[in-house]
Amino acid sequence: MGKTTGFMEYARAENPYREAKERLKDFSDLHTALSEPLRHCQASRCMNCGVPFCQSDFGCPLHNLIPEWNDLLYQGQEKAALERLLQTAPFPEFTGRVCPALCEKACNLADDGVTNRDNELYLIETGFEKGWIQPRIPAFRAGKRTAVVGSGPAGLAAADLLNRMGHAVTVIEKADRPGGLLMYGIPNMKLPKGIVTRRIRLMEAEGVSFLLNTEADPEMLNAYDAVVLCGGAKKPRGLQVEHADAQGVHFAVEYLTEATKSVLSGMAPAVSAQGKHVVVVGGGDTGNDCVGTALRQHCASVTQLEMMPAAPEKRAPGNPWPEWPRTLRTDYGQMEAMAVQGGDPRIYETTVQAIRVNDKNEIVSLTAVRLTKNQEGRLVPIPDTEKTLPCELLLIAAGFVGCEDATLSRLALQSDARGRLLPPDGSHHLGGKLFSAGDMRTGQSLVVRALADGRAAAMEAHRFLGQKNGF
Numbered sequence: 001m002g003k004t005t006g007f008m009e010y011a012r013a014e015n016p017y018r019e020a021k022e023r024l025k026d027f028s029d030l031h032t033a034l035s036e037p038l039r040h041c042q043a044s045r046c047m048n049c050g051v052p053f054c055q056s057d058f059g060c061p062l063h064n065l066i067p068e069w070n071d072l073l074y075q076g077q078e079k080a081a082l083e084r085l086l087q088t089a090p091f092p093e094f095t096g097r098v099c100p101a102l103c104e105k106a107c108n109l110a111d112d113g114v115t116n117r118d119n120e121l122y123l124i125e126t127g128f129e130k131g132w133i134q135p136r137i138p139a140f141r142a143g144k145r146t147a148v149v150g151s152g153p154a155g156l157a158a159a160d161l162l163n164r165m166g167h168a169v170t171v172i173e174k175a176d177r178p179g180g181l182l183m184y185g186i187p188n189m190k191l192p193k194g195i196v197t198r199r200i201r202l203m204e205a206e207g208v209s210f211l212l213n214t215e216a217d218p219e220m221l222n223a224y225d226a227v228v229l230c231g232g233a234k235k236p237r238g239l240q241v242e243h244a245d246a247q248g249v250h251f252a253v254e255y256l257t258e259a260t261k262s263v264l265s266g267m268a269p270a271v272s273a274q275g276k277h278v279v280v281v282g283g284g285d286t287g288n289d290c291v292g293t294a295l296r297q298h299c300a301s302v303t304q305l306e307m308m309p310a311a312p313e314k315r316a317p318g319n320p321w322p323e324w325p326r327t328l329r330t331d332y333g334q335m336e337a338m339a340v341q342g343g344d345p346r347i348y349e350t351t352v353q354a355i356r357v358n359d360k361n362e363i364v365s366l367t368a369v370r371l372t373k374n375q376e377g378r379l380v381p382i383p384d385t386e387k388t389l390p391c392e393l394l395l396i397a398a399g400f401v402g403c404e405d406a407t408l409s410r411l412a413l414q415s416d417a418r419g420r421l422l423p424p425d426g427s428h429h430l431g432g433k434l435f436s437a438g439d440m441r442t443g444q445s446l447v448v449r450a451l452a453d454g455r456a457a458a459m460e461a462h463r464f465l466g467q468k469n470g471f
């Protein structure tokens with residue numbers, strides 16, 4: 001299997017980014033694609049490993065059959081490769097764009113791993129282009145009614161599998177558009193929203209119903225034989241600083257949602273960075289999306305504050321291959337800030353100490369302070385390191401602490417101490433006809449993990465419905 005010398009003949013080549021200053025002019029896809037022959041070369045780099053860690057628990061949570069479809073792709077058998085990919089991957093057009101590619105870091109080629117994510121994207125987009133992706137309407141209907149609450153990746157994956165197994169599926173979504181964080185969270189340049197809508201249309205053609213602008217409640221859910229709750233974990237961690245509720249202070253997902261709504265409607269965004277000095281609290285991926293979005297909205301400047309020290313350039317001894325490397329990553333937004341502002345927007349070991357507002361309660365500046373660990377290991381401010389930063393838009397991307405309170409109280413459910421609906425036995429079954437999946441069950445995670453979790457919950461719900469039927 002595979003071209004055993006491919007990895008020696010060809011260097012790893014990812015789908016190239018569009019040039020930073022060019023891509024900042026729009027919210028379109030960050031990347032361009034490699035040509036077909038170059039894609040075949042990349043697939044040929046997948047060798048005949050004895051143990052393919054890429055598809056193990058260290059790698060892909062969906063356990064995608066990576067060496068098999070890479071080999072078929074290398075041989076130019078795109079259709080067969082896509083069929084093999086679709087055996088385990090429900091929506092490769094999402095993971096092919098936004099997955100951090102856990103598999104590539106677990107690859108036997110280590111830092112030079114095979115470009116599985118780009119290969120996967122090429123296969124699914126080729127499938128759509130050539131008309132190989134058609135609605136797969138179940139031949140048999142089992143006569144059971146199921147509901148999925150939430151249409152993020154977990155909900156879509158659960159709905160897709162329940163439908164394929166012959167159950168009638170209604171997805172109940174409180175937002176005006178389906179997709180969860182795929183629609184309102186991850187920015188358009190990482191995942192163009194037409195890609196999300198294309199999948200929803202396909203699922204509708206396959207028989208899945210979507211009820212939008214609808215908040216699920218226990219009475220409504222009574223009508224179904226099984227219910228999978230996939231409401232996400234978007235309760236944000238706030239800032240414990242006076243004036244944190246001032247005008248111009250927003251949580252990241254709220255800001256990113258408005259930015260996407262503006263891209264889709266062509267109207268000015270309800271919250272805009274235009275002409276403003278922007279400070280983002282949180283040096284992670286969500287913070288990076290805020291940086292990229294603020295730059296596209298023509299902010300005056302953008303700075304990202306991170307409480308923790310910068311990660312090391314190379315793996316620490318306690319973080320060996322094939323584990324995910326906890327090393328310094330510079331993402332697209334930070335690269336763009338470097339191109340425009342001439343330096344890394346991230347300031348490490350620093351937080352917001354005070355917010356200043358004008359007489360209209362609008363934020364005008366903030367005091368940032370450097371942090372260090374005290375003897376108990378707690379982060380504390382270092383005296384005399386305060387610095388004033390101009391700031392008319394403060395975006396809080398400091399992480400998430402679990403399911404939203406409104407969702408829990410409406411569904412009359414209680415989370416565990418970490419804000420999750422995680423059954424004590426580690427399963428997906430909350431009791432009765434209720435199941436949970438995705439971020440709502442595990443806490444904030446990744447699209448690929450939400451997909452795997454949604455599928456696992458659908459399987460448990462399917463077994464439950466079978467037992468009820470006596471088969």
Ligand SMILES: Cc1cc2nc3c(=O)[nH]c(=O)nc-3n(C[C@H](O)[C@H](O)[C@H](O)COP(=O)(O)OP(=O)(O)OC[C@H]3O[C@@H](n4cnc5c(N)ncnc54)[C@H](O)[C@@H]3O)c2cc1C
Pocket residue numbers: 098099100149150151152153154155172173174175179180181182185186187190214215216230231232233234252253256285286289407410437438439440444445446447448450
């Ligand atoms: C800004 C941002 C960027 C991210 N980027 C990436 C990335 O690049 N790659 C990656 O792998 N992961 C990324 N993630 C994480 C990833 O998006 C999540 O882990 C994933 O979306 C979780 O899926 P989910 O289906 O569990 O929940 P969600 O996507 O949060 O969807 C939950 C849905 O449930 C709906 N809902 C909630 N309560 C109710 C109710 N009572 N009734 C009806 N509907 C309800 C919500 O409106 C929402 O649509 C990002 C997260 C954020 C915040």
Ligand code: SF4
Pocket residue numbers: 059060061062063064066095096099100101102103104116117120448
């Ligand atoms: S879903 Fe992610 S981890 Fe799995 S094969 Fe694709 S890129 Fe790799």
